[in-house]
Amino acid sequence: MTSTIASPVATQANPLAGAILDTLIHRIGKDAQAARPHDWLAATILTMRDDIIDRWMASTKAAHAAGAKRVYYLSLEFLIGRLLRDAIANLGRTPEVAAALASLDVDLAEIEEIEPDAALGNGGLGRLAACFMESLASLDLPAYGYGIRYVNGMFRQRIDDGWQVELPETWLTHGNPWEFERRESAYFIGFGGEVIGTEDGAVHWKPAEAVEAVAVDTPVVGWRGKRVNTLRLWTARAFDPIHLDAFNAGDYSRALAGQLKAETLVRVLYPADSNPAGQELRLRQEYFFSSASIQDIVRRHIQYFGDIRTLPDKAAIQLNDTHPAVSVAELMRLLMDHHDVGFDEAWKITQGTFGYTNHTLLPEALESWPLPLFERLLPRHMQLVYQINARLLREARKSGTDDRAIAAISLIDEGGERRVRMANLAFAGSHSVNGVAALHTDLMKQTVFADLHRQFPGRINNKTNGITPRRWLQECNPGLTALIREAIGPAFLDDTNRLADLLPFAEDAAYGERFAAVKRSNKVALAQHLRDVTGVRIDPDAMFDVQIKRIHEYKRQLLNIIETVALYDQIRRHPERDWTPRVKLFAGKAAGSYHNAKLIIKLANDVARRINADPSVGPLLKVAFVPNYNVSLAEKIIPAADLSEQISTAGMEASGTGNMKFALNGALTIGTLDGANVEIRDHVGADNIVIFGMTADEVAAKRAEGYVPRAVIEGSPELRQAVDAIRNGVFSPDDPARYAGLMDGLYDHDWFMVAADFDAYASAQREVDARWSDRAGWNGCVIRNVAQMGWFSSDRTISEYARDIWGVM
Structure with a gap:
């Protein structure tokens, strides 16, 4: 890329080049001679954004005019990646933009490469959510995605001497030209406190602390630009960003403690939950974004349709895994405490509105929270969970369900430490529960949700994942x-x-x-x-x-x-x-x-x-x-x-x-x-x-029959040689015992069947x-x-x- 002054003739011959140059000068504050690649990137995004905004507003107005039912996709992750290439490709304007930039001596591919990846996800769950949002727009379906605007994402990975080192992602350091803050869409999110009953039987939750959730919107462009939908991410603010009395007294930490606590909610994706503080932060995050999203959905429905009782007719809320499952209790709270809907009718509305997608059979990924933690942070929701659970278990008992199945269905795990089962809450509160591949869906019915499936035999269905x-x-x-x-x-x-x-x-x-x-x-x-x-x-x-x-x-x-x-x-x-x-x-x-x-x-x-x-x-x-x-x-x-x-x-x-x-x-x-x-x-x-x-059945059978991995390893010369070489430090001469424990795990239990499948895998590689x-x-x-x-x-x-x-x- 050269730093020449753009030719007036070139910009006159190419109106888009002229528009980009005008943006560079008047919105970035640079001329072509001084501009660096990041300046051209920003100017190009802002110029293309104008077209996108026009389509975005038209899409929103059309949905309002039609009284269309909207899809609301709640996900803790949206791994959207870079957006410029995606947006201009879906608009069908890639050759036009490339030619305009070339006339300005700028290489489109070069500036695309310096756009940071949005640090809003980690793996397949978040990338699926991003693919789904793009397809919703491409199929001309009105939809909102809801999540958290993470400041530092999960982490940026560096490898030092072979070890993973976690560093903060800094994708927002220089701002984000794709996003729009919606300060009018801000909501009170409470934590802790107590629930107070009134003489007429109503209840009122008085939180001990609160933050403000503020919406930040990003347009999602569908194929050929036919629709532009909204990805709405929440950022957190303290209602009192600074306590001046504490500041003036010299207690600066206490003066800024509220703002720091709010910012912590949106700082990192998946804070480690191996300690009580991490568990609390994770639950706070999940309630923060769930509550803000449900409040926003209810507010929009009331604004355009008036009657909260028609919510299932005009809103379809999909829970992307268990992370937003507390939304079930939150909607019940809003219906009952703020809109005077009785429990039975509120439960019918809730079930008619929610769908739940399960993404895992791993027990540790089916989130549950220690009951004391959940009740301390969300006392009103704990009451509602108990109320929902009472209804669920009474219905199960009436249908002849035995004690073992009752325990499995319950929203409260009573074995050992009492915990709130979020997957069971999502299942009970949804009219549809889907798996994401045929095998996965069948296994859901046979394993983690076997008893709930028997109680609600038509609720589980399959929707195999896809990619855009x-x-x-x-x-x-x-x-x-x-x-x-x-x-x-x-x-x-x-x-x-x-x-x-x-x-x-x-x-x-x-x-x-x-x-x-x-x-x-x-x-x-x-x-x-x-x-x-x-x-x-x-x-x-x-x-x-x-x-x-x-x-x-x-x-x-x-x-x-x-x-x-x-x-x-x-x-x-x-x-x-x-x-x-x-x-x-x-x-x-x-x-x-x-x-x-x-x-x-x-x-x-x-x-x-x-x-x-x-x-x-x-x-x-x-x-x-x-x-x-x-x-x-x-x-x-x-x-x-x-x-x-x-x-x-x-x-x-x-x-x-x-x-x-x-x-x-x-x-x-x-x-x-x-x-x-x-x-x-x-x-x-x-x-x-x-x-x-x-196969999955063979894995289950082998575990049940008492699998002995040591015998398998000793019976496979190639496997034994490789395992022993790793175990004995051949690949770690600086620390010969580094992998002893990892390899001993294969000898002793091998839960993931590495040894059991090794010979078949090696043979398949030779077939390749x-x-x-x-x-x-x-x-x-x-x-x-x-x-x-x-x-x-x-x-x-x-x-x-x-x-x-x-x-x-």
Whole structure:
């Protein structure tokens, strides 16, 4: 980018260039000669924003005029990534913007790269919410997303000597040109205090403390700009930002304590809840955003429709996992305490309004709160939980439910420390409860919600997740998009099911070679990025074998690393064999308090350091852990991947969406029959995916029968060699005992079935090698994957929600 003064002739010939330059001068306060890349980025966003605002206002007015029912999507995460590329692509203005900037000597791709990722999420839950918001707008459905405007997100990950280091995300340091503060949409959020009864039987909650929730709105642009919806995020303020008497007395900490407490609510995503203070902050956050959102929804409904009793007819509230489950009690509180609705009618309204999406079968992720904490912070809500629970249990008892099932259904866990079960509250308070993949939904009925399912047999349904093809094909992989368009025309841009028209080209060897050339170009770009970021040199002609996702033991990055160690040993022992060159890529964040997950990151880096420095394996095997995984990094890695690792312990991954993104971009999946892998296999065909390992039923049976992992490890020479090498410090000479505990865990219990599935996984990897050696066959296979991925669009998922749950289509 050069810093020349823009030509008046150029700006006159290109009105958009003139508009960008005018914005630069009059809103940024720079001329073209002084402007830096971040100035051009801001000027471009603000200029394009004007078009978006016009569409945004038109969308809102049309919904109001039509009296349309709105969808409200409550999520603790929205992993929206960068917005400029997404917005102008959905408006169909990318070539126009690129040309306008080029006339000003500015490269659009260069300024897109410096836009910070919004630090509003961490993993699949947040990215799904972002895909859903984009699809809601693309399908012209009026909707609001509700969440928290995190100042520092979860954390920015740095790798120091192989260890994860958590640093604050600073995405808001220089402001956010996409957001609009709505100071008129501000709400009182109380905590603690007491509930006081009146003579007429009414109750009044008097909180001991309060903060103000203030709305900050971001426009969400749908495909072809047909609708612009709203992502409304809440920030917190103290009602008295400074106590002047304390300040003047020199007690500055007490003077600012209220503001600090408010700011803490919106500072960090997922504060560690391994200690009482962290648990309290997490519950405060969840109530803060839930209460503000429900108050806003009720206020809007009263404003436009008058009668609170029609709320289910005009509002569909979807709870994205258990984090916003306290919304059920909050709506009951508002209906009963502020709108004089009786309990029975309030409960009917509440159930008619809410839907609940479950994303996990892991007990620790089905949130529950110590009863004393919940009652201290939310005393009125505790009363309502007891009242709801009494109704629930009486109905269950009338239907003949036994004591064991009564205990499982109850909103209060009475085993040991008494706790409020948020998943049960969400289930009871919703008319629809959905899983996010066929297998996950079936397991919900059989495991965590078995007794609630028997009590409410029609309530659980399936809505398999999807991804937006705009971001995850058209924007992140323009080369592949152009190649597909050349083959089958542009219809797939509006209807991803038309990707099936690509199927005949899987048999066309020449087209397969062109497909491979696009893939290689993406790999060259990624190789350069990795060299810049990690210093590792990788060969773009090697197979890029990729596992990028949140680091968790059930996702089994450890299985991948151990097999990498075994492969390393085999290559050294048998250099005469025709090995497939591989680049093993890992990325993902571990929760700050999750010891084993952080240790797995360190192990991946230790293994990488040893293998990458060993000339005996040369170009045959490289390993890299890429730091600070986020949406923008995924947009670089996924189009370059050859092999997609989806290897979670069967029965533990709800769905996955990374598996869909990889397949859509022409990667072969190696995975277990878990989550949406089952449906991907059904769509792409068993010959176009590599499935290994135990099924969910087999995992459950093995645990029940008394699985002995030590015998399995000792019976597998390759596995034992790899585990013992790691355990004995081969990859950690500076601390030989570093991984002893991690490896002993495999010998002693192996809950996640790493040892049990190892031989099957290793065998599947050798099958992948054989497939790679047949390049024409490989190309045909991955083209079939792309062609059959249309069903996994989030447009299909949202259409199902809209028809079956929300009643808006």
